[in-house]
Amino acid sequence: MRNYKTNILVFRSLFPLICLILWSAGVVQAQQVFVEGVVYNTEQEPLSFANVIGLTEENGPIRSFAITDSEGRFKIELDQDSSYLLKVSYLGYEDWSEIVDLTREYGFKTIVLQPAANNLSEVTVVYELPVAVSGDTISYRAEAFTTGKERKLKDVFEQLPGFEVGENGQIKVNGEKVDKLTVDGKDFFTGDTKLATNNIPANVVDKINLFNDNNSFTPMNGLGGDHKLAIDIRLKEGKQNIVFGSAEAGAGPEKRYLGHANVFYFRPKVSINFIGNVNNISQQVFSVQDYFRFNGGLNNLGKKSGVSMQLSSDELGLGLMKENKARNMDAKVGAFNFTWNPNSKLAFSGFAIASDLTSLIEDQASRLYIRQGNNSERLISTNEQGTATGMLKFNTRYTPHPDLHIEHDFMLKHHKTTEQKMLRSESDFDTRAFDADHSIVVPAFRQKVDVFYNENDKNVSVLGFSQQYNNKKTGYALATTEQLFPDIIPLNTDTVYNLFQDSRIYTHKMDFTLNHYYILNKTNHLNFTGGYTFSNQQLESGLLQKMRGGQDVDFGEDGLNNNVTYQFQDAFIGLGAKSKIGKLTINPGLTFHRFQLENTQLGNTESFSKYIMLPYFNAKYKFRKSISLKLDYSIQAEFFDVQQYAQNSVLRDYNDLFYGNSSLNNAWYHNLSLNYSSLNLFNFTNIYGMLSFQKKYDHINTRIIYNGLERVSIPVNVGEPNDFLSVLGAYERRFKFLKLDVNANLSYAKYNSLFEDNELTFNNSFTQRYVGSIETVADNFPVLEVGFKYIVNRYGNNVVSGQQYITNRPFMNIEVSFLKSFILVADYEYNWYKSKDSATSGVYDLLNAELYYKKKDSPFEFKIACLNLLDTKSIRQDFFSDALISTNEYFIQSRYFLGSLKYDF
Numbered sequence: 023m024r025n026y027k028t029n030i031l032v033f034r035s036l037f038p039l040i041c042l043i044l045w046s047a048g049v050v051q052a053q054q055v056f057v058e059g060v061v062y063n064t065e066q067e068p069l070s071f072a073n074v075i076g077l078t079e080e081n082g083p084i085r086s087f088a089i090t091d092s093e094g095r096f097k098i099e100l101d102q103d104s105s106y107l108l109k110v111s112y113l114g115y116e117d118w119s120e121i122v123d124l125t126r127e128y129g130f131k132t133i134v135l136q137p138a139a140n141n142l143s144e145v146t147v148v149y150e151l152p153v154a155v156s157g158d159t160i161s162y163r164a165e166a167f168t169t170g171k172e173r174k175l176k177d178v179f180e181q182l183p184g185f186e187v188g189e190n191g192q193i194k195v196n197g198e199k200v201d202k203l204t205v206d207g208k209d210f211f212t213g214d215t216k217l218a219t220n221n222i223p224a225n226v227v228d229k230i231n232l233f234n235d236n237n238s239f240t241p242m243n244g245l246g247g248d249h250k251l252a253i254d255i256r257l258k259e260g261k262q263n264i265v266f267g268s269a270e271a272g273a274g275p276e277k278r279y280l281g282h283a284n285v286f287y288f289r290p291k292v293s294i295n296f297i298g299n300v301n302n303i304s305q306q307v308f309s310v311q312d313y314f315r316f317n318g319g320l321n322n323l324g325k326k327s328g329v330s331m332q333l334s335s336d337e338l339g340l341g342l343m344k345e346n347k348a349r350n351m352d353a354k355v356g357a358f359n360f361t362w363n364p365n366s367k368l369a370f371s372g373f374a375i376a377s378d379l380t381s382l383i384e385d386q387a388s389r390l391y392i393r394q395g396n397n398s399e400r401l402i403s404t405n406e407q408g409t410a411t412g413m414l415k416f417n418t419r420y421t422p423h424p425d426l427h428i429e430h431d432f433m434l435k436h437h438k439t440t441e442q443k444m445l446r447s448e449s450d451f452d453t454r455a456f457d458a459d460h461s462i463v464v465p466a467f468r469q470k471v472d473v474f475y476n477e478n479d480k481n482v483s484v485l486g487f488s489q490q491y492n493n494k495k496t497g498y499a500l501a502t503t504e505q506l507f508p509d510i511i512p513l514n515t516d517t518v519y520n521l522f523q524d525s526r527i528y529t530h531k532m533d534f535t536l537n538h539y540y541i542l543n544k545t546n547h548l549n550f551t552g553g554y555t556f557s558n559q560q561l562e563s564g565l566l567q568k569m570r571g572g573q574d575v576d577f578g579e580d581g582l583n584n585n586v587t588y589q590f591q592d593a594f595i596g597l598g599a600k601s602k603i604g605k606l607t608i609n610p611g612l613t614f615h616r617f618q619l620e621n622t623q624l625g626n627t628e629s630f631s632k633y634i635m636l637p638y639f640n641a642k643y644k645f646r647k648s649i650s651l652k653l654d655y656s657i658q659a660e661f662f663d664v665q666q667y668a669q670n671s672v673l674r675d676y677n678d679l680f681y682g683n684s685s686l687n688n689a690w691y692h693n694l695s696l697n698y699s700s701l702n703l704f705n706f707t708n709i710y711g712m713l714s715f716q717k718k719y720d721h722i723n724t725r726i727i728y729n730g731l732e733r734v735s736i737p738v739n740v741g742e743p744n745d746f747l748s749v750l751g752a753y754e755r756r757f758k759f760l761k762l763d764v765n766a767n768l769s770y771a772k773y774n775s776l777f778e779d780n781e782l783t784f785n786n787s788f789t790q791r792y793v794g795s796i797e798t799v800a801d802n803f804p805v806l807e808v809g810f811k812y813i814v815n816r817y818g819n820n821v822v823s824g825q826q827y828i829t830n831r832p833f834m835n836i837e838v839s840f841l842k843s844f845i846l847v848a849d850y851e852y853n854w855y856k857s858k859d860s861a862t863s864g865v866y867d868l869l870n871a872e873l874y875y876k877k878k879d880s881p882f883e884f885k886i887a888c889l890n891l892l893d894t895k896s897i898r899q900d901f902f903s904d905a906l907i908s909t910n911e912y913f914i915q916s917r918y919f920l921g922s923l924k925y926d927f
Contacts, residue, residue, distance in 0.1 A: 055099070055100060055101075055102045055124055056097050056098070056099055056100075057076075057097070057098050057100060057108065057122060057124075057128055057131070058095070058096065058097045058098075058130055058131070059074075059095070059096055059130055059131035059132060059133055060090075060093070060094045060095050060096070060130075060131075060132055060133070061074070061090050061094045061096065061110055061112070061133045061134075061135060062094055062132070062133070062134050062135070063115065063134070063135055063137075064134060064135075064136060064137065066134075068090070068092070068093050068094025068095075069090060069094050069112050069115075069135065070090055070091060070092045070093075070094060070646065070647050070648070071089055071090060071112075071153070071155040071647055071648070071703070072089070072090040072094070072096070072110055072111065072112040072135070073087065073089060073110070073111045073112070073152060073153065073154070074087060074088045074089070074090065074096045074098050074108070074109070074110050075087040075088075075098075075108075075109050075111075075152070076098055076100050076106040076107070076108055076109075076122070077106060077107040077109060078106065078107075085100060085101070085106060086098055086099050086100050086758075087152045087166060088703070088704065089152070089153055089703030089704065090703075090704060091648075091702055091703065091704035091705075092646035092647065092648070092649070095704050096704060097704060097705065099758045100122070100124060101124070102124055103124060103125050104124050104125075105121060105122065105123045105124065105125070106121070106122045106124070107119055107120075107121055107122075108120050108121070108122045108131075110133055110135065112135055113154070113156065114137065114138055115135035115136060115137060115138050116135060116136045116137070116138050116139075118133050118134075118135055152166035152167075153166070153703060155647065158233065158234035159231060159232065159233050159234070160231070160232045161229055161230070161231045161232075162182055162229065162230045162231075162232070163228070163229055164178055164224075164227045164228060164229060164230060165228075167181045167182055167183075168181050168224065169181075169799055169800070169801050169803075169805065170801065171805055171837055171839075171845075172224035172225075173223070173224055174219065174220055174221065174222065174223065174224055175218055175219050175220075175221075175222040175223075175224060175227060175255065176191070176219040176220060177224050178224050178227050178230070179193060179219065179230075181799070182230065183701060183703070183706060183708040183754060183756065184196045184699070184701055184708045184710065184754065187219050190216060190309075190311060190312070191214070191215055191216025191217070191218075191219045191220055191312075192215060192216070193215045193219065193253065195232060195251055196697075196699040196701075196708070196710040197697065197699075197710050197711075197712045197750055197752070198251055198697065199251070200215060200251045200252065200253050201250045201251060201252060202250075202251075202252040202253070203215045203218050203252070203253045203254075203255070204252070204253070204254045204255070205218070205222070205254070205255045205257065205288065205293070206254070206255070206256060206257055206262070206288050206293070207254055208288070208293045208361040208371070209359070209361055209371040209417065210255075210295065210359060211295075211357065211359050211373050211375075212371070212373075212415070212417070213316050213415075214312060214316045215253075216308075216312055217297060217307075217308070217357060218255070220307070221284050221297050221307075222255065222284075222286070223267075223268070223284070223926075225258075226257050226258055226261045226266065226286075227255055227256075227257070227258070228256045228257055228258040228259070229255075229256040230253060230254075230255060230256070231253065231254040231256065232251065232252075232253055233251065233252045233253070233254070234250075234251060245482060245539045245541075245547060245549070245600070257288060261286075261288065262288050262289065262290075263288075263289050264287070265285065265286070265287045265927070266286055266287075266926075266927060267283070267284040267285040267286050267296075267926075267927060268282075268283070268284050268924055268925060268926045268927070269282070269283045269284075269924070269925050269927075270282040270283070270922055270923065270924040270925075271922060271923060272885070272887075272920045272921055272922025272923070273920065273921065273922075274918055274919045274920035274921060275918070275919060276918060277302070278302060278303055278918050278919075278920050279300070279301060279302060279303075280299075280300075280301040280303060280305070280920060280922055281298070281299065281300045281301065282298065282299045282300075282301070283296070283297070283298045283299075284296070284297055285297075290363075291362065291363045291364070292360075292361065292362050292363075293359075293360065293361045294358075294359075294360050295358070295359040295360070296356075296357070296358050296359075297355070297356075297357040298355065298356045298357070299353065299354070299355050300353070300354045300355075301352070301353055302350070302351070302352040302353075303889065303915075303918065303920060304348055304350070304351040304353075304889070304915055305353060306351070306353055306379070307353065307355045307357075307377075308355045308357065308375060308377045308411075309379070310379065310409050310411070310439070313377070313411045313413070313435075313437060316375075316413065327535075327551070327553060327592075327594050327596065327613050327615070327636070328613055328636035328638060328656055328657065328658045328659065329555070329592055329594075329615065329636070329658065329659050329660075329661070330658060330659075330660050330661075331531075331555075331557060331590065331660070331661045331662070331663065332660065332661075332662060332663060333492070333529055333531070333557075333663050347383060347385070347897070347899075347912040347914065348381045348382060348383050348912075348914065348915060349381075349382040349383060349384050349913050349914065349915060350381065350382045350915055351379065351380070351381040351382075351915070352379070352380045352381070353377070353378070353379050354377065354378045354379075355375070355376070355377040355378075356375070356376050356377075357373065357374070357375045357376075358373060358374045358375075359371075359372075359373040360372060360373070366421075367420060367421050367422055368418075368419070368420055368421075369418075369419040369420075370416070370417065370418055370419075371416075371417045371419075372414075372415050372416040372417055373413070373414075373415050374412075374413065374414045374415075375411075375412070375413045376411070376412045376413075377409075377410070377411050377412075378408075378409070378410050378411075379407075379408070379409045380406075380407070380408045380409075381406075381407050381408075382404075382405070382406055382407075383403075383404075383405040383407065383912070384403070384404050384405075384912070384913040385402075385403050385910050385911060385912045385913065386400065386401070386402050386403075386910070386911045387399075387400070387401045387403070387908050387909065387910045387911075388400055388862065388908065388909045389401060389906050389907070389908045390825070390906060390907045390908075391728075391731065391905065391906050392818075392819055392905070392906060392907055397449065397450050397451070397731065398449065398450060399447055399448065399449040399450075399731055400447075400448040400449075401445065401446070401447050401448075402445070402446040402448075403443060403444070403445050403446075404443065404444045405441055405442070405443045406441065406442045406443075407439065407440070407441040407442075408439070408440050408441070409437070409438070409439045409440075410437075410438045410439075411435075411436065411437045411438075412434075412435070412436045412437075413433065413434070413435050413436075414433065414434040414435075415431065415432070415433040415434075416431070416432055416433075417429070417430070417431045418430045418431075424476070425475065425476040425477070426473075426474070426475055426476070427473075427474040427475075428471075428472070428473050428474075429471070429472045429473075429474075430469070430470070430471050430472075431468075431469060431470045431471075432467070432468065432469040432470075433467070433468045433469070434465075434466070434467055435464075435465070435466040435467075435468070436464070436465045436466070437462070437463070437464045437465075437466075438461070438462070438463045438464075439460075439461065439462045440459070440460070440461045441459070441460045441461075442457075442458075442459050443456070443457070443458040443459075443460070444456075444457055444458075445457075445458065445676060447676070447677075447731070449730070449731050451730040451731060452504070452730075454502060454503075454504050454676075455502065455503070456500060456501065456502045456676045457500070457501040457502075458498070458499065458500050458501075458676060459497075459498070459499040460496075460497070460498050460499075461496070461497040461498075462494065462495070462496050462497075463494070463495045464492060464493070464494045464495075465492075465493055466490065466491060466492045466493075467490065467491045468488070468489070468490040468491075469488065469489050469490075470486070470487065470488040470489075471486070471487045471488075472484065472485070472486050473485040473486075479541065480540060480541050480542075481538065481539070481540060481541070482538070482539040482541070483536070483537065483538045483539070484535075484536070484537045484538075484539075485535070485536050486533070486534070486535040486536075486537075487532070487533070487534050487535075488532070488533045489530075489531070489532045489533075490529070490530075490531050491529065491530055492527070492528070492529040493526070493527075493528050493529075494526065494527045494528075494529075495524075495525075495526050496523075496524070496525045496526070497522070497523070497524050498522070498523040498524075498673060498674075499520070499521070499522050499523075500520075500521045500523075500673070500676060501518055501519065501520050501521075502518070502519055502676070503517070503518055503519070504519070505519060506519065506521065506676075506732065507679055507729070507732055507734075509729065510582075510671070510679065510734070511565070511577065511580070511582065511679075512577065512580055513567055513575075514567060514569060514575055516567075516569055516570055517570065518570065519567065520567065520568040520569075520570075521565065521566075521567055521568075521673065522565070522566050522567075522568060523563065523564070523565050523672065523673040524563065524564055525561065525562065525563035525564075525584075525672060526560075526561070526562050526563070527559060527560070527561050527663075527664060527665060528559065528560045528561075529557065529558075529559050529663075530557070530558045530559075531555070531556070531557040531558075532555070532556045532557075533553065533554075533555050534553055534554045534555075535551065535552070535553035536551065536552050536553065537549060537550070537551045538550045538551075545601060545602040545603070546599070546600070546601045546602070547599070547600050548597070548598070548599050549596075549597070549598035549599065549600065549611065550595075550596075550597060551594075551595065551596040551597075551598065551613070552594065552595045552596070553592075553593075553594050554591075554592070554593050554594075555590070555591065555592040555593075556589075556590070556591050557589065557590040557591075557663075558587075558588075558589050559586075559587070559588045559589075559590075559663055559664035560586070560587050560588075560664070561584055561585075561586045561588070561664045561665060561668050562584060562585050562586075563583060563584040563668070563670075563672050564576065564577075564578065564582075564583045564584075565577050565582040565583065565671070565672075565673055581670050581671065582670060582671050583670060584623070584668040584669075584670045584672065584682075585623065586621060586622065586623040586664055586667065586668045586669075587621065587622045587623070587664075588619075588620070588621045588622075588663070588664035588667055589618075589619070589620045589621075590617075590618075590619055590661060590663075591617065591618040591619075592615055592616070592617050592618075593615070593616050594613050594614060594615040594616070595613070595614055596611060596612060596613030596614065597611065597612060598610065598611025598612075598638075599611070605643055605644045605645065606641065606642070606643045607641065607642045607643075608639070608640070608641045609638075609639070609640040609641070610637075610638070610639045610640075611637070611638050611639070612635060612636070612637045612638075613635070613636050613638075614633070614634075614635050615633065615634050615635070615636065615659070616631065616632075616633050617631060617632050617633075617634070617659075617661070617688070618630075618631040619631075619661070621664070621667045621684055623667075623668065623669060623670075623684070624669060624670075628684055634659060636656070636657050636658065636659060637656070637657055638654075638655065638656035638657075639653070639654075639655045639656070640652075640653070640654050640655075641653045648700065648701040648702065648703070649699070649700045649701075650698075650699055651696070651697070651698050652695075652696070652697040652698075653694075653695070653696055654693070654694070654695045654696075654697075655692075655693065655694050655695075656691075656693050657690065657691065657692055657693075658690070658691040658693060659688050659689070659690060659691075660688060660689045660690075660691060661688045662686060662688075662722065662737075665682065666682050666683065666686055666722065666737050667682050667683065667684050667686060668682035669681065669682050669683070669684050670682075671734075674735075677731050677732045677733060678732075678733055678735060679732075679733070679734050679735070680734075680735045680736075681734065681735070681736045682736075682737065683736055683737050683738060686722065686737060686738075686739060687720050687739050688720065689718055689719065689720050689721040689722060689739070690718070690719040690720055691716055691717070691718050691719075692715075692716065692717040692718075692719075693714075693715075693716050694713075694714070694715045694716070695712065695713065695714045695715075696712070696713040696714075697710070697711070697712050698710060698711045698712075705755070706755065706756035706757070707753075707754070707755045707756075708752075708753075708754040708755075709752070709753050709754075710751075710752050711749075711750065711751040711752070712748070712749070712750040712751075713747075713748070713749050713750075714746075714747070714748040714749075715745075715746070715747050715748075716745070716746040716747075717743050717744070717745055717746075718743060718744040718745075718746070718773075719741070719743050720739040720740070720741065721739070721740065721744050721773070722737045722738070722739065723737070723738060723739075723740045723744075723773065723774060723775045723776065724736065724737060724738070724775060724776075724905070725737075725738045725775070725776040726775075726776075726905060733905070738776060740774045740775065740776065740782070742774045742782060744771075744772065744773035744774060745770075745771070745772045745773075746769075746770070746771050746772075746773075747769070747770045747771075748767070748768070748769045748770075749766075749767070749768045749769075750765070750766070750767045750768075751765060751766050752764070752765035752766075753765070756799070758800075759798060759799060759800035759803070760796060760797065760798060760799065761796070761797045761798075761799050762795075762796050763793075763794070763795050763796075763797070763809075764793070764794045764795075765792075765793050765794075766790075766791065766792045766793075767789075767790075767791040768788075768789070768790050768791075769787075769788070769789045770786070770787070770788050770789075771785075771786065771787045771788075772784070772785070772786045773785050773786075783819055784819055785818075785819040786817075786818055786819065787815070787816065787817045787818075787902050788814075788815075788816045789813075789814070789815050789816075790812075790813070790814040791811070791812075791813050791814075792811070792812045792813075793809060793810070793811045793812075794809055794810055795807055795808065795809025795810075795833075796808060796809070797835075804836065804837065804838040804839070805835075805836065805837040805838075806834070806835070806836050806837075807834065807835040807836075808832075808833070808834045809832070809833050809834075810830075810831070810832045810833070811829070811830075811831040811832075811833065812828075812829070812830060812831070813828070813829040813831070814826065814827070814828050814829075815827045815828075815900055815902070817900075817902035817907050824858075825857065825858070825902075825907050826857065826858035827855070827856070827857050827858070827862070827900045827909070828855070828856055828857075828858070829853060829854070829855050830853070830854040831851055831852065831853050831854075832851070832852050833849070833850065833851040833852070834849070834850045834851075835848070835849045835850075836848050836849075842878070843875055843876060843877050843878070844873065844874065844875055845873070845874040845875075845876075846871070846872075846873050846874075847871070847872045847873075847874070848869065848870065848871040848872070849869075849870050850867065850868070850869045850870075851867060851868050852865075852867040853865065853866050853867060853868075853897070853898075855898045857909075862909050864898050864911075866894045866895075866896065866897055866898070867892060867894060868890060868892070868894055868897075869890070869891040869892045870887075870888065870889050870890065870891065871887070871888050871891055872885055872886070872887045872888075873885065873886045873887075881925055881926045881927060882923065882924070882925055882926075883923070883924040883925075883926070884921070884922070884923055884924075885921070885922045885923075885924065886919065886920070886921050887919070887920045887921075887922070888917065888918070888919050888920075889915065889917065889918055889920075890914065890915060890916065890917045890918070891917060892917070893916055893917040894914065895913060895914070895916075896911050896912060896913045896914060897911070897912050897914055898910065898911050898912075899912065
């Protein structure tokens, strides 16, 4: 660990540079003047979202632009002592223009636009302007918001108001997730946005179109109650009908290497894309988390009815690799995407992804068992993990005529993970060492068929069918010199106890839905729905002991093996409505369900059925074009899979034996969310807030029975409700040369669990995250972002007083061009981590730097990169559950250097 004073010295040495760049940006901004005014139509009504641009000359380049607000006001910033052509455009109106001479005083301007005689020519003009608004579609011209220093699509998104890209590559706009991304209208690895944001080069992007409630079948637009966002990336002229991309190769000391290639080809009828990467510098182009999140757009149809079912066959069950927590990581990935439109009626698309990851993870954890008398444990772990994944998806769309659309998807997935762990547990009871080998193999098949039929102007129907097969096989081997669970597992005496747990979960699930929309008029329609869900699962598991002499001991007669068959059925009908009353749109509905569950095990069959009604309500109020408030409320029922019902035990970890519960009931969720967004392009201010509240009844909690640190876990329904509250607020303001971003995220959770004697325990956690940053966004000027993150995690219950952990994290990102052909990019963060009582504390910082050399108009680029330049040894993170509080120290990859050569074509 580096010395505290040394860390402070590093940050202080950079502070004068920060002040100089921000002061310089302020000086440049002070040389600007504002031209203000208001735009009306001939009826003296203000026109919002009118484009106001300042041109250096007639049809010359845009020097600056502004957008009118809801009151028609605009304020455009231009250079002092110059002359410009001021131009105002609005869809459906004639352009207005006037020469503005800023060598003299120029007063407030009132502009009246005249209706256009020919709207077709106006549409062409609007698309060349910085922002165009048409209904629920907003089109952004990338060059109006970027500085030219952006390298990837991710960098372009981060310059747009209200856009953000998370660590996992997920795009959000005003806090809402983007569900689909296309390029020139063509699918691009449908189901995830990370491969697009991290690989499409920024310099090929012309426009970004944001759609709301977008649907591939036009008559369906506006009928569904879902608020879905989609983005279409429009490429610059000259990037169609040619092959473009890049290839990069790099090497460094300690046998470090990197190889990366992107190839893109777009034509009106065909697109082909390839992304490949091999490296041992901890770059994850496609991670394990991406694999399990990536559904290829094949969402379960049954979720739309208010019912969900958590399938354990979809879960990994192992600690996932993360590049910032690994001592070392090797990654290999290849991804291929294509679309083909042979004619206007038929379209094919699909992708194939294969990846292989290996990593070494070393960590030390300080654990406090809060439900067992505050007993503590120090757990030292070394984990070698390998993961191989593969995905193949094929989509067919057939539209024989405009009123009929058929779409079919199928996807094959295969996942295999192995890990070898060496554990050392030091506790108040004893010290133990374990060797554990874990493997999981999950082949899966999924398909979905949707048929859209527009009978006439009043009737639209959608028939859907989905199907999935999973066959999850898990193996767990544990070796130790101490006997485990002596009162439960009748182990034979041996010098080393070798236990083997094998399990298999086979899942076949089908969903059928029928939705019929009856359109009363332009602002009202009814939605009749019906459906059926069927799930069949089988679980087999067995625990045995392998003796050193070669003999195997099976514990099947001791209640340690499982053979369970489980069936779940849901038949439902529902009625919904959607109505628009002025600025308010409401969508109430109700579904009626009949559930039937049956499980067969231990020679007995248990079954039950029940009837429930699940309401939902959505509402959206648009105060103005760019200011809206959305409310979503629903009651949901969650059911559980075969793993939770299997009564006999399954060994899950070195100190955890799990028993299912065949008497479980479903859980009830009350979900309430409130979203507010305000985008003011008059002064480039974006404000959004989100409130989400969930109350869970009869939710599964874990009853734990302790013997030392060994615990038996049993799922139970707890009648007392669990509450979850999340509040998010963000403020973003863009000035001419600076961008200010402030946001806060608060999450509170209260949930209940049971002691061994069925005594109810109250648990709570409260997480606060505050972030503020300021960034320069001037052309031909260094890009500098400085900010501060303040994170507070508080955990506790009625047994243990609140444990509080605080992280102070100032950070800085910088990009500086010098000597015409050089660019220096660096990111730095300083972390001061401590507990409230200072019993746990630590200081660490991370600095990464890259130096680029590229001559103007040259396709070659040379880079020298250094990760962890300060050679920080470890990072810290805290974790909380209803059983323990843990502070983990992860040992990370040491400093390395890498030189690479990149070729753009």
